[in-house]
Amino acid sequence: MKLQTLIDLSQNTLTGYGPGFLEINRTRHTGAVLVAPEGEVVAWPPTSVESLTAADFEQILALRPEVVLLGTGARQRFAHPRLYASLSAARIGLEMMDTGAACRTYNILMAEGRKVLAALIPPTP
Numbered sequence: 001m002k003l004q005t006l007i008d009l010s011q012n013t014l015t016g017y018g019p020g021f022l023e024i025n026r027t028r029h030t031g032a033v034l035v036a037p038e039g040e041v042v043a044w045p046p047t048s049v050e051s052l053t054a055a056d057f058e059q060i061l062a063l064r065p066e067v068v069l070l071g072t073g074a075r076q077r078f079a080h081p082r083l084y085a086s087l088s089a090a091r092i093g094l095e096m097m098d099t100g101a102a103c104r105t106y107n108i109l110m111a112e113g114r115k116v117l118a119a120l121i122p123p124t125p
Contacts, residue, residue: 011037011110014103014118020125022103032121036063037110046121049077056119057084060092065117067093067109071102074123099123 012035016023021030024041032044044059046052049072060068068087070079076098087094097105099120109116 012039012041013110014107017099017103017120017122019123022099022120022122030122032119034060034063035106035118035120036065037116044119048073048121048124049079052079052083054083054086057086060117060119061086061090063117064115065092066115067095067117069102069106069109069116069118069120070094070096071099071118071120072096073099073121076101 012024014022014024014035015026021028022033023029024033024035027041029041029043032046034042034044042059044056046056072078076096078096081088084094095102095105099122102118102120106116106118
């Protein structure tokens with residue numbers, strides 16, 4: 001699904017997603033990624049919600065976002081609270097939603113100038 005037709009290359013915009021991929025600034029990524037409005041798009045190890053570990057959330061914590069949007073694939077799933085306890089302790093908001101919703105919400109928050117981080121697992125092909 002295409003999300004944005006006009007993009008500002010000075011910010012990381014989610015421009016599409018589909019089975020097995022995410023598209024950021026019209027560049028296709030085939031694995032999970034961490035993406036913030038500025039900086040590099042970072043490859044992220046999880047392949048599913050079931051494969052998430054506390055270390056995956058520590059990687060997010062190191063980036064110090066205000067809010068994290070966890071895209072859980074084709075449908076909304078929930079990670080166990082003990083996995084993201086470090087985010088809660090640091091008062092970093094976490095929202096879990098299907099990846100399509102996370103992509104759309106990220107673009108809105110990014111356009112508002114929020115310090116948002118999208119942690120996205122592509123929908124399964």
